[in-house]
Amino acid sequence: MGDGNPRLLEARRLIRRVRRDQAREFLAEGPQAVREAVATPGVVLEVFGTPAAFDQHGDWLAEAPVSLQPISDKAAAGLSETVHPQGLIARCRFLDVPIARVMGGSARLIAVLAGVADPGNAGTILRTADAAGADAVIFTQGSVDPYNGKCVRASAGSLFHLPIVRAGVYAEIRAELAGAGFQVLGAASTATRTLGEPDTDRLLRARSAWVFGSEAHGLAEIESAAERSGAVVDEHIRIPIWGRAESLNVAAAASICLYASATAQRHSRS
């Protein structure tokens, strides 16, 4: 397939968010992401690969019911957003579902990204939410695009594992969560309730949505926007800081919070 091929040019345009949103398609790069993508029915439209990549991954690719498009190393680099392209890229359909779909009866743990701007952080939270057995991850309008190439890569395949929602403003999500009986939790350094204490553990057993704010301002942004519409969360919870760090990285904080909830919920059922 020549580098001037229209399908390749079309795929390349998906590196930009505006084009992704028009086409409702995105690129998943690298063997791990492509493998998870082809394992998800109805998601992959085609897989672009260099001869070396098709050679190396031919075994599982041959069994996948997807169209394989051979491309040059140069073309693969053009589709890639990484420093060391691995020569394998899947063009995929958007996977996100309406918010109502993830609030169903059995859902117990949801992560909400409300202003998380760094795609590496967002993808890492997606991966951790998957590992912790969360039921969904919701991205507000003010967060990075979940289909951003760096986010897809940082999620290490988890984008294909659990439902994601691309939602509007936080206030709408807050209302939906409340309506579905979720308590909404947010980490805050000034909270009196502390993670790791027995009282907090008991609280965490209930159906919960954890809200994670922006890298720079935490929950302050949505809190100032919400002043008129009521409390942003039901409970603020403090992650103790025993050293001299001012705060934690948002993905590190999310790991601690989501695992605390998942552990508390599971122990309460056993």
Next chain:
Amino acid sequence: MGDGNPRLLEARRLIRRVRRDQAREFLAEGPQAVREAVATPGVVLEVFGTPAAFDQHGDWLAEAPVSLQPISDKAAAGLSETVHPQGLIARCRFLDVPIARVMGGSARLIAVLAGVADPGNAGTILRTADAAGADAVIFTQGSVDPYNGKCVRASAGSLFHLPIVRAGVYAEIRAELAGAGFQVLGAASTATRTLGEPDTDRLLRARSAWVFGSEAHGLAEIESAAERSGAVVDEHIRIPIWGRAESLNVAAAASICLYASATAQRHSRS
């Protein structure tokens, strides 16, 4: 200060590791890092800043006993490794201490980076270790340089808060830790002992060093190197995976492990 100024050219060479190691100096970029650097006695050699940056941060910089070097926006961009330079860069002396210094009587929790290659992950672990009140972070020879610009930035100032050690190969560190009475812990998906269970919590109360391996291979690299010299860790501990993720990001895993230890150690003392 002109852009051809020898001090500026000299500082710029510190972007490369080989030059950092020769000079035993590194660059800390951005207001947060520079503020923590100048708050640490004897570390900062000089602070380069654009007129705008000196204007904005003049209040606390004026009080700092350091030499201020005005530079142009272009020169600041040349010293910077970020997409959006903030115009403030400190040239600093290396901070690392000999390994014997961090094994002292009161140290109870240490993080060891044994093959962590991504500077963002390493810096995030440093920040989390600081937050969790850890006593030191040790970087093995096979890990990224703690003075890498991205690592310094991801540490969000924590590089200046707790002792760091640049050590040799893992086997040496292992011996030092054992000699100082630390139990050495490693996360492994195949372990029978699970984080979050009461037995594990009791184990975590002892003086502990957590070892975190490479992004790609976990502890496998140091384990294969150590086959002749004995066990790489005293206890493998499993972080439960309740969803479909294969594993966690190393910095996410480190957050969960370090906070589990810090919490267990503190609750055992109260």
